[in-house]
Amino acid sequence: xxxxxxxxxxxxxxxxxxxxxxxxxxxxxxxxxxxxxxxxxxxxxxxxxxxxxxxxxxxxxxxxxxxxxxxxxxxxxxxxxxxxxxxxxxxxxxxxxxxxxxxxxxxxxxxxxxxxxxxxxxxxxxxxxxxxxxxxxxxxxxxxxxxxxxxxxxxxxxxxxxxxxxxxxxxxxxxxxxxxxxxxxxxxxxxxxxxxxxxxxxxxxxxxxxxxxxxxxxxxxxxxxxxxxxxxxxxxxxxxxxxxxxxxxxxxxxxxxxxxxxxxxxxxxxxxxxxxxx
Numbered sequence: 001x002x003x004x005x006x007x008x009x010x011x012x013x014x015x016x017x018x019x020x021x022x023x024x025x026x027x028x029x030x031x032x033x034x035x036x037x038x039x040x041x042x043x044x045x046x047x048x049x050x051x052x053x054x055x056x057x058x059x060x061x062x063x064x065x066x067x068x069x070x071x072x073x074x075x076x077x078x079x080x081x082x083x084x085x086x087x088x089x090x091x092x093x094x095x096x097x098x099x100x101x102x103x104x105x106x107x108x109x110x111x112x113x114x115x116x117x118x119x120x121x122x123x124x125x126x127x128x129x130x131x132x133x134x135x136x137x138x139x140x141x142x143x144x145x146x147x148x149x150x151x152x153x154x155x156x157x158x159x160x161x162x163x164x165x166x167x168x169x170x171x172x173x174x175x176x177x178x179x180x181x182x183x184x185x186x187x188x189x190x191x192x193x194x195x196x197x198x199x200x201x202x203x204x205x206x207x208x209x210x211x212x213x214x215x216x217x218x219x220x221x222x223x224x225x226x227x228x229x230x231x232x233x234x235x236x237x238x239x240x241x242x243x244x245x246x247x248x249x250x251x252x253x254x255x256x257x258x259x260x261x262x263x264x265x266x267x268x269x270x271x272x273x274x275x276x277x278x
Contacts, residue, residue, distance in 0.1 A: 004104035004124050007032040007171065009095040011088060011179075013039040014050040015111035017204070017274035022114060023059055025265045027066075029120050032103060034095050036069040040087025041214045045072045069094060081185075082178030092179040099171060106171040108182070113140070113167070114198040116263045122195060127170055134186040137166035138195035143203050144245060144255045147268050149230055151246055151253040152238055159256060160196065167197075198262055202247065204275030217247040233257070 008030045012019070026033050037053055039046045047053055047070050056068050074090045082089040092108070099106060105127050109115065123136055139160035141150045152159040166183035169175070175186070183189040202208050205226070212221070225245045233239045233255075241254030262268065 004128055005031040005100075005102055006105045006107060006120075006124070007034065007099050007103040008107045008109070009034045009036075009092075009099070009177070010108065010111060011036045011038070011091045011095070012048070012052060012111045013037065013046070014048045014052060016048070016050045016052045016055055017271055018111040018200070019052055019055055020274065021266045021271055022111065023056070025117075025263070027059075027061075029117075030107075031065065032067070032100050033065050034067045034069065034098060036091040036095055038070060038072060038074075038087070038091060040074075040085055040091065045074075045087065047072070067098060081176055081181065083180045088179045092177055096176045099175070101173045103171045106169045106175065106177060106182075107167060108177060109167050109197070110199075112200040112203075114200070114263050114266060115195070119195045122192065123168055126190065126192075130190070133188050133190040134170045135166040135183045135189045136168040136192065137162075137183060137189060138192045138197065140197040140199040141258060141260065143198070143200045143258075145203060145226065145230060147200070147203065147262060147272065148257055149233075149255045150258045152241075152256045153253065154238065154241055156236065156238060156256055159258075161199075162191075196260065198266075200271075200275075203272075206278055207275060208247075212247060215247070216250070218244070218249040221247045230255075 006029065008026050012035060035056055037048050053070065059066065074087065077090040077093050079086040079089045082092055105123065126136060139162050142161050143150050150159055151161060165180045166189055169177065169182045169186045178185055224243055225240065235257055238254040238256055244252050245255045246253040
């Protein structure tokens with residue numbers, strides 16, 4: 001079976017801890033890797049200040065796979081595709097425009113979303129043999145505070161979250177990918193429930209505090225949820241469902257200990273050390 005060509009696109013800002021773990025894996029598997037480094041949640045727009053850009057620019061690239069975008073003046077780029085803030089939509093449009101014509105599969109996972117070699121191979125096999133679906137997705141394990149606890153529902157089996165949009169699409173020349181609208185733009189969607197994203201959305205206190213400056217959150221999140229002593233939480237229970245451990249007051253979730261193994265290429269000690277640096 002012919003191996004397809006894959007492109008990975010990622011918008012990022014101050015994501016050094018994740019880039020260190022993820023980029024070697026991406027480089028091994030992808031034929032084109034595009035980063036747009038820019039903070040667009042407030043003006044003036046800023047490039048990363050945590051070493052992310054330097055890491056990307058100095059990463060060995062003998063096969064010339066990596067493209068780094070960092071232009072701050074994006075006002076002239078269209079912003080009518082995708083959802084969320086205008087800047088993120090514009091970054092996706094710009095990234096889409098430079099995907100190579102011979103790419104078969106487009107991915108756009110966030111910096112804090114990881115997946116296994118098995119997941120990559122499954123996607124490659126699927127698009128190699130299936131001609132009816134144009135986008136692909138699988139559920140997320142969403143992590144809380146460390147690499148051992150994930151959000152869950154009322155019982156232990158309700159331990160994944162589906163974000164409502166795909167991260168992967170069959171690529172065709174001229175495709176423009178919207179921020180968080182891939183599955184609606186390119187239906188039908190195939191959802192594979194046997195795979196998982198490992199999504200470290202709320203790991204690393206400095207990062208979480210920054211995210212909560214622009215995301216909806218409950219005012220007592222740190223006192224009631226974040227400061228819980230997770231070491232005292234027993235196995236095989238859902239902790240904190242009644243108070244709601246998710247920072248968004250409208251998302252009712254507890255937490256549980258994860259039993260699945262993380263992708264083997266992640267250095268867990270290094271990741272946690274980097275995420276907890278002030």
